[in-house]
Amino acid sequence: MKKLSRLSHVRNIGVAAHVDAGKTTLTERILFYTGASYKIGEVHDGAAHMDYLAEEQRHGITITAAVTKAPWREHLIQVVDTPGHVDFTIEVERAMRVQDGCILVLDGVRAVEPQTETVWRQRARFNLPALFFINKMDRPGADYRQALAAIRQRLKGEPAPITVPLPDEQAVVHLIDRTLIRFMGEQGELLEAQPCPDDLWAQLAADREALGLAAAEFDESLIEQVLAGETPEPEVLRAAIRRGTLAGRLFPCYGGSALRNLGVQPVLDGVIDFLPAPLDRPPAIGRRPDGGSEEVVLGGDGPLVALAFKVQLWDGRRHVFARIYRNTLKAGDPVEFVGPDGQTRREQAARLFDIDAGKKTKVDQAEPGQIVLIAGLRFATTGDTLCAPGHLIGLERIEARAPVLGLAIEPGAGTDEERLLEVLDKVTQEDPTLAVEEDPETGQRLLKGMGELHLQMVLERLGREFGVQVRSGRPAVAVRETIRRGAAADALFTTPPLPDSKHLDLMARVALAVEPLTRGAGTRVDVAPRVLPEGAVLSDEQRRAITSGLRGALDSGPLQGAALLDLAVQVREAELFGAGSTPEALAAAAGKALRKALEEAQPVLMQPVMALEVIIPEANLGAVLGDLQARAALILETRTGDTADGNAAIRAEAPLAALLGYTTTLRSQTQGRGQFSMEFLRFDIP
Numbered sequence: 001m002k003k004l005s006r007l008s009h010v011r012n013i014g015v016a017a018h019v020d021a022g023k024t025t026l027t028e029r030i031l032f033y034t035g036a037s038y039k040i041g042e043v044h045d046g047a048a049h050m051d052y053l054a055e056e057q058r059h060g061i062t063i064t065a066a067v068t069k070a071p072w073r074e075h076l077i078q079v080v081d082t083p084g085h086v087d088f089t090i091e092v093e094r095a096m097r098v099q100d101g102c103i104l105v106l107d108g109v110r111a112v113e114p115q116t117e118t119v120w121r122q123r124a125r126f127n128l129p130a131l132f133f134i135n136k137m138d139r140p141g142a143d144y145r146q147a148l149a150a151i152r153q154r155l156k157g158e159p160a161p162i163t164v165p166l167p168d169e170q171a172v173v174h175l176i177d178r179t180l181i182r183f184m185g186e187q188g189e190l191l192e193a194q195p196c197p198d199d200l201w202a203q204l205a206a207d208r209e210a211l212g213l214a215a216a217e218f219d220e221s222l223i224e225q226v227l228a229g230e231t232p233e234p235e236v237l238r239a240a241i242r243r244g245t246l247a248g249r250l251f252p253c254y255g256g257s258a259l260r261n262l263g264v265q266p267v268l269d270g271v272i273d274f275l276p277a278p279l280d281r282p283p284a285i286g287r288r289p290d291g292g293s294e295e296v297v298l299g300g301d302g303p304l305v306a307l308a309f310k311v312q313l314w315d316g317r318r319h320v321f322a323r324i325y326r327n328t329l330k331a332g333d334p335v336e337f338v339g340p341d342g343q344t345r346r347e348q349a350a351r352l353f354d355i356d357a358g359k360k361t362k363v364d365q366a367e368p369g370q371i372v373l374i375a376g377l378r379f380a381t382t383g384d385t386l387c388a389p390g391h392l393i394g395l396e397r398i399e400a401r402a403p404v405l406g407l408a409i410e411p412g413a414g415t416d417e418e419r420l421l422e423v424l425d426k427v428t429q430e431d432p433t434l435a436v437e438e439d440p441e442t443g444q445r446l447l448k449g450m451g452e453l454h455l456q457m458v459l460e461r462l463g464r465e466f467g468v469q470v471r472s473g474r475p476a477v478a479v480r481e482t483i484r485r486g487a488a489a490d491a492l493f494t495t496p497p498l499p500d501s502k503h504l505d506l507m508a509r510v511a512l513a514v515e516p517l518t519r520g521a522g523t524r525v526d527v528a529p530r531v532l533p534e535g536a537v538l539s540d541e542q543r544r545a546i547t548s549g550l551r552g553a554l555d556s557g558p559l560q561g562a563a564l565l566d567l568a569v570q571v572r573e574a575e576l577f578g579a580g581s582t583p584e585a586l587a588a589a590a591g592k593a594l595r596k597a598l599e600e601a602q603p604v605l606m607q608p609v610m611a612l613e614v615i616i617p618e619a620n621l622g623a624v625l626g627d628l629q630a631r632a633a634l635i636l637e638t639r640t641g642d643t644a645d646g647n648a649a650i651r652a653e654a655p656l657a658a659l660l661g662y663t664t665t666l667r668s669q670t671q672g673r674g675q676f677s678m679e680f681l682r683f684d685i686p
Contacts, residue, residue: 017105034070087454101275108142111150165255188261278369303388350376402433403448412469481557483601491593549587631658658684
């Protein structure tokens, strides 16, 4: 019971937002007010505690998710500060995979922005309860109620206002406790709470009613009180809001300004009051590694289960971030896991560390709900489930998007080829959205990533951290291949006769058909053929070999050797020729037949298409729209007059190739006042 009690006082939360909404600034205040940090580090000074990489401090952005701990009201909050730029979305994805709840930060002027929608979808994928902090309420044009309306309209979430900010008075009104809270002292560390004056309380009638009606959805006894204009008891309100929040149907909202030290402490109270402890979350679900469909519920006691969610080089050595889901991991314990290649490995968790952003502290053991850094694992990677030896279970893996932009790279002065390859292997282990490939036409080595900023940060880090100088070419988009029409093919695979009769001649025939699918459908392989001669049957091994041969052929299309997408392959017939029709022969025949069919199916290249949102002064709207249309952009929506800061907003879809260098163009067109964000949408035919 002691362990359960301790777990009930833990909160694993992430802080996520659109770029520049202020999430790292909020995290810095959380650390200061909880006593986890003795001073506030500012992002604009390059001194933020959580932005510890040199590239983060130089550019003033968060690049990698950072983990730290903060005590509040006899609870332990484990905080993960995540990047806001879409190029680093894998950091948000894998951080949310191991969290129990999250704080979503909105800009009080711009409210819901494109990356807000992205992190909202990531949150929904893992069913994470969340609360909102409406930040920058001290800026001209900030509108708290407009932000609440945007949550309801664009995110389809039900906001529950808990605090209403009064920036001019450096105060907030707490709608549950009916108090006016002023933030005093040099850094807002001193709170002065007093009953809210009646005249001010009357002005907030609409907000109070919105909160009461939202809570009444989860406690019918509140309805009459709310409709009568009464104020329910604070603890009754809190209990109802907590039920709604844990159910993922209600989202507490707080207002303030992190930079001005306004309204942060009530958010910390909200984390404790409304976001779940590990025990409040549904138990994790795993599966046996034998491929069966049986689910394993990881509740209660049982052998160790932990999820490796990030690999990072620390002091030049490989470390693995993991969250413990069941049992305890001690320093020196052996662990087993099944890697992405299907191989089972056993390693030793030599040392364990607590993490505080860029610092680590050695610990002896890690318990359920804890996020810990592990040294000594040479092969465990992002998404592997670490288990007690002999008790393998697989949790859902962490998905990484395929890279969409590439740079031709070669060793610079003083760097040899072998050293470059060694370092590239290390950084691609850390970041699953990075890939190193060879161009089949030019023989150049390509470094591929999620965008120009992503690749720029990698090249800077290669020079700073590893002393590896790299020369790079111009960015080039990564392509995929697909087909325009259906086609069928038949292929016979044979080995040439060998003079040595002891060797078996291989022979197999496969007939198949390919059909195009809708965009975003991926690839589908159906291996249920008619088998010849009559009465013959494919063994499981032969069937797997045909599937493997087809999957291998789909990795390299007929035009540029790019992976194929959005097509279905159906194996219609397989002909066996006795012992010579080995699994290897069938795999080769299947690959040969597929290549023939693809050549007849009008193969075509696909380019990455990006979802684009541009925010500009309304006076520049015409010029920016004209330029986007010249870049083959599809304009989906143009909004003017309804934005709080008087800007215009454009939503569009555009090929990534046309957007390379767009930052410079947009700045020129808007005298530096325009900004844009983009997110990978799909591969499509230009």
